[in-house]
Amino acid sequence: MFGLMQDRPLLISSLIDYAATFHPHAEIVGRTVEGPVHRTDYAQIQRSAKQVANALETLGIESGDRVGTLAWNTWRHLALYFGVSGSGAVLHTVNPRLFPEQIDYIVNHAEDKVLFFDTTFAPLVEKLAPALKSVRAFIAMTDRAHMPAIDVPNLLCFDELVGSQSEQYEWPEFDERTASSLCYTSGTTGNPKGVLYSHRSTVLHSLMECAPDTFGVNSQMTLLLAVPMFHANAWGMPYAAAMTGMKLVMPGPHMDGQSLYELMRDEKVGFSQAVPTIWLMLFQYFDAHPEIDTRAIGLKRIGVGGAATPRSMIERFERDFGADFVQGWGMTETSPIGVIGNLLPKHLSMPKEEQTRVKMRQGRGVWGVELKIVGEDGQRLPHDGKAFGHLHVRGPWIASGYFKGEGGSVLDAEGFFPTGDVANIDGDGYVQLVDRAKDVIKSGGEWISSIDLENAASLHPAVAEAAVIGIAHPKWQERPLLIVVKRAGMEATREELLTFLAERVVKWWLPEDVVFVDSLPHTATGKLLKTKLREQFKGYVATTSV
C-alpha cells in the first residue's frame, strides 16, 4: 500500500525557483573573467537560467543531450547550472586544467553538442575545436565587446545568444532519476571516467549539505565558492545555496590569495570550502601581509577536502581566523559528500589539542552514506579504529557506475561502491584514510601507508614536497621509496631524512631509499600523479638496503 503524499519529483529547477521566490534579492557576487566585480541576485539568475533554457532550444539541444562548459565560478556558469539541468539536458562541466588531450578525450566521449567557455580558454578551444566532432556551437561566456578573435566554427556570444531570449520558460517536469550533470574524474588512476548525476541525487545531496552535521548551509550564511564549478559540481554548493537562498560569492578566475582575501573582506564571507592547496596559497598571502587582521574577516566556518589536511592548517584557521574547521572526504563519485569531520558532543569539552586530533581524521559518517571497510577477501572489518581495508560506500548520491559503462559494473555484491581508498573507521564512525589502494606499499604481506610517510617527511624543514611510492624488492615484494623536492635554498641528505623519519615511524616502514628531484608530477586538481612516478622509477634499485 502506498502512502497518500504528493508525488513531486525532486528536480533541480525547484532549487532555483525556491531561491527566486523566497530569496529573490539574496546576492550573487562575483569577480568576472573581465576583471570587475559583478552583482546580481537569485531572481535574476532564475531569469537568466530560463533564457539559457530557451537558448538551448534554439540550438537544437534536446533532453539528455550533453552541454559542455569550460568555465570558472561566475554568474553565467551558475545560470548554466540551473538552465541546462532544469531544461532536461545534461550539464557537462569540463576541467580546464586537464591536459588538452584529456579534454579532447572527455568532450568526445561525452559527445557534447555545444560548448560554453570562458574567454580565458579561447586559445585552448581554438586548438581543440577541430577534434571536437560532436560540438555544433562554441559559446564564449562574455559580452560582444570581449569576444575572442579565434577561428572556430559557429562561435557565439553568450550575452547575445542568451540575453536575447525570452525570460518566460516553464520548467519541464520529468522523472527525478533523469540525468542532470556529468563530471569526469581527474585521472590519477587511469583515463577519466564520467560520473552521471541525477536530479534526485543532486537534490538529496543538497538537503544533506544543509544539515549542521555536514555544512549547515543556511540563508544567514555567506559562502565564498572556492571549489571550482568544474570539479564535482563545486561540491554541490551551488545547488545547496539555491535551496536556502544563501548569499554566494564567486572568485571567477581570480583564485590567488589576494583576490580571495579581498572578496572575503568586502563581502563579509562567513564560510568557504576548498582543497588544501587553495588555503596554502591564501596563507602565503597572509604571511606576506602580516598587517592584515585575519580575525576581522569574520570567517566562521572553513571546509577542506580532496586531500589530507595538515594539522598546521586546522590550527591556523582556528587560531588566526577564529573559524571552526571541518574536514571532509569525498570523491567525484560521491557527489561528493562521503564523510564529514564535525565533532560529537563528547568532544566539545575536550582540550583544543584533542579536538584537532579528531579533526585530522577525514570525517564521520552522515545519514545517506553507508560505509564499510573490507579485507582482500571482501569480508567486513571491525570499526575499531585499527583494522583497515578497502572503503566501500552506498547511498542515494553515490555512483552506481560510469558513463557509457566504462570500467564495467563496479558495485560489490551488496551494492556498495568500492572507493579505491584504504581506511580505518573508529567506534564513533570517524574514517581515517590510510592510502589509495593503488598507492599503498605491500611489504612482505603488510601494508605501509604512503600518505603517512609523506606526512612524516613533510615535517622536515628542508622538505618542500614529498612523495612515496613502492619499488619492487626481491625479498619483501615492495618497499617504499621517498622522493623529495627540497625547499629553495635548503639542504638535506638521504641519511638526515632517514634519521628524521626513524624517530617518527616504525622501523620496517623506513624508506628503502631517498631521491631528490626538482619537481613532482601533479594532476589537474593538484594531486600527486603517482602513476607517472611509478613509471619513472620502474626498476629502481636502492643504493643501500636498510
Added chain:
Amino acid sequence: MFGLMQDRPLLISSLIDYAATFHPHAEIVGRTVEGPVHRTDYAQIQRSAKQVANALETLGIESGDRVGTLAWNTWRHLALYFGVSGSGAVLHTVNPRLFPEQIDYIVNHAEDKVLFFDTTFAPLVEKLAPALKSVRAFIAMTDRAHMPAIDVPNLLCFDELVGSQSEQYEWPEFDERTASSLCYTSGTTGNPKGVLYSHRSTVLHSLMECAPDTFGVNSQMTLLLAVPMFHANAWGMPYAAAMTGMKLVMPGPHMDGQSLYELMRDEKVGFSQAVPTIWLMLFQYFDAHPEIDTRAIGLKRIGVGGAATPRSMIERFERDFGADFVQGWGMTETSPIGVIGNLLPKHLSMPKEEQTRVKMRQGRGVWGVELKIVGEDGQRLPHDGKAFGHLHVRGPWIASGYFKGEGGSVLDAEGFFPTGDVANIDGDGYVQLVDRAKDVIKSGGEWISSIDLENAASLHPAVAEAAVIGIAHPKWQERPLLIVVKRAGMEATREELLTFLAERVVKWWLPEDVVFVDSLPHTATGKLLKTKLREQFKGYVATTSV
C-alpha cells in the same frame, strides 16, 4: 536518459540503522508511565525495533497492515515507530485525548489489527475493546509487574511479547512510496480524516528538519520531545533525531511544568518544541518558583506551532531563558513542516522589538513547500503582506488526499493542497495566518479575522480566554460575536471590553456583542472547538447593535 547513481529507496529503517551504527551510545532518556527515568540508547532502540518487527510477524501482521498505538512519548513508543514502519506495516498513532467515540471511529476506520497502549489508557481500552472489531490483540506497553487488570480479549505484555523475540531481523527493502504511518486530524472541522505518510515523505521531511532554516537538528543537540508522538509524528522529530543521532529526552505522561523543567535541567536540554499551551503551563510553574534560574537550564532554541504565539511568549523565552525562539505553521497534512519563522540576514541587525514582530508571523517558506494564496476565484494573489486568501501548499511531504478517499479529491488544479487556512504572504515569504477559512467572519463581503479579535481581547487583564465566531446578521450577513471566559476573581463588562477593543481594531471589526461563559470547548489538541460554539450560539441575536 537516467543518471547513474545508486537506486536506494528512502526508508525509515535507514534512520535507526544510521543512529545505531554511527551514534550507538547517544542517549534516549525518558520518564516512564511507571514513574522513574529510563535510560537507553540508539543501539538498544534498534534492537528493540527489530524485536518489534519479529513480534509483529508472530502476530500475523503483514505489510500494509495498520498497527495502532495509544501512547505517550516513551522508548517503547520509539521502538514501535521504527519497528512497525521498518517492517513495512503502518504505524497508526491514535490521539488518546480524543473523545472515546472518536477513537472508536478512528480505530475502526483504520482497521487496526493490533493495538499497543500505555497502561494510563487501560480503562479506556477496556471500555472500547468490544467495539474495536478489527483488533486481534491488545498489547500493554509495560512489564509483567505492571500489567493492568482489565478484561479485554487477547491482552499481551509488551516486554514479554517483544523482549522474547530475536534481535536479528533484516529490514525489508521496498518502494519508498510505501505507506509508513497514519495519523488522523484532530477534528476541529468535522470527522477526523487519516493522513497516510510514506517512507519517502518521512525521510525527505526529516532531511528538511536538519536544515538550520527549519530546526537545524544535529548530533550536538539535546531535544526534549514535548510534542506528543500521537500528534503528527511528534512533528517528525523522532525520525530527524535518529537521522542525526541527537540525544532525545522524552517526558512520558508527565507533561506538567515541574516534570518538564526537571527533565530540562537534569538532561541539559538545548532544544524543545511544543504547542503554546504546554509552554504556558511551564511558565506557570516558573511563576510559582521565582527562585529558579531559568537561564541556567541552557535552552538554546524553542519551537512553537499549532496555534498562534502570543508576543509575550516570544519575549519571555528570549529574555528569561536566553533561547532563540522560532514559530512554525503546519498541519497533520503537511508532516507538519509548512513554514518556519527563522530570521533573514537583514533582520539580524534590527532591534529586538522588530525581530519579535517578524517572529510573530507564522513563518517563512522553506524549500520543499511551495505556497500560494488564492482568492475565492482560485486566482493567485500577490505576496505583498497585504492581500490575503486561501493558503494552498504543494510538496513531497504534503498530503494528496485522505485515507480511504475520505473528503474526495482535495488537490486544486495545480496539485496544491488547500489548507483551509487564510493567510497573507509578504515579500520575504513570511506567511501570516489570518484565520481558518471556516472561522473567518464574512461581514458585508469583507473578511474579519477571528484570531486577530481574539488576540486583541486577550490583552485585556480580565480576559482568561476569548473566542470569536460569526453570527448571522440581516444586513451584513455575518457579524463577530465575542465570547469570553473571565479570569478568576476579575470583572469586566460588555461595554468595557468593546471600548478596549475600539482602541485596537478598526471600527467595522468591533464585535456585535460580548457574552461571558464559564469555559470554552476545546479539541483533543487544545484548540478552540468553534463548530461547537457556532452550534451553541446559532440564531443568537445581539442585545444592541453597534
